[in-house]
Amino acid sequence: MRSDVWSDLVDQGRLLVRLGKLLTHRHVEIYEGVGPTLGGMLAALSKGGAMRLTALADQLQVDTSVASRQAAELVERGLVERRPDPDDARAGILDLTADGHAVLQRARERSGEIVAAALADWSEAEARQLVELLTKLNGDLREELCGGRERVR
Amino acid sequence: MRSDVWSDLVDQGRLLVRLGKLLTHRHVEIYEGVGPTLGGMLAALSKGGAMRLTALADQLQVDTSVASRQAAELVERGLVERRPDPDDARAGILDLTADGHAVLQRARERSGEIVAAALADWSEAEARQLVELLTKLNGDLREELCGGRERVR
């Protein structure tokens, strides 16, 4: 069976990773000094709504320690608010502040512009299709990688 | 105009980055102890044929210093051979050794298997289409990011 397709996919994925990193790291500080990874956290909070640190870490597929530090920084910058969970004194609920929303909004616009410039000759249909396929891909990968109960270890 | 599409694309891209990293880092050492980044260099060499360090760095979109160190390690492991460029005593030509080819071959098979498992329910047509779109995306991004003469700074 044609395993070349998968290999090609892996290769292209790898390149995309690099380019994406360049994009976010170069066209600098899209998130107004926050950087791409913290920006990802903002985006996750926006999409998923207020949630606990562990949930956020799970969403982002990073270790809780990583999420903890990132969250701490965002809180310090006033982009995220942390309030105690009324049901559990150990836990905290993280949520975007008004500032966080604003920063994220501007960032989305800006990165959108950049991508739009690069992809000026794309039809919207193509773009949508790509997004759709990527979404499916991510879903399946996620399931394969962590859906199986094996912990991240 | 619908900038949501681009934002979604950015978000999905980011997630893919994370998942890809997990995949290569977890299903561990696909390249027999070489690791994903060095593997990428092997793949680039395979696809582009023997080339100079600078060309390789350009392909991979990394700084020459990074490529230099990676190449050095691959040479040390005997997966890549470095021979002097007859036309330029400063330069060297990097090329895969037989071992390098073998390792890469096995790695491609293995990562292909993993992806295939995760994407078992995909049709080959879908996969091909995704690869096609990704390739196009990468091409355009690359052009936008570094095609413009502005240096990386």
Place this chain on the structure above:
DNA sequence: CCTATAGTTGCGGGGAACAACCAACTGAGG
């Protein structure tokens, strides 16, 4: 009391950029 869970902090490591550097290839003038 004992175990499991939410989070934090202290390591350590890997990937990458930047800058400073050496070496060798240019390409004018003299």
Place this chain on the structure above:
DNA sequence: CCTCAGTTGGTTGTTCCCCGCAACTATAGG
């Protein structure tokens, strides 16, 4: 020719960021 300035190919040192693991605290729940 010859030399010297400028350019280009590579390497090394430093630093930074992101990450995972391990150890720890504190609360929850039986």
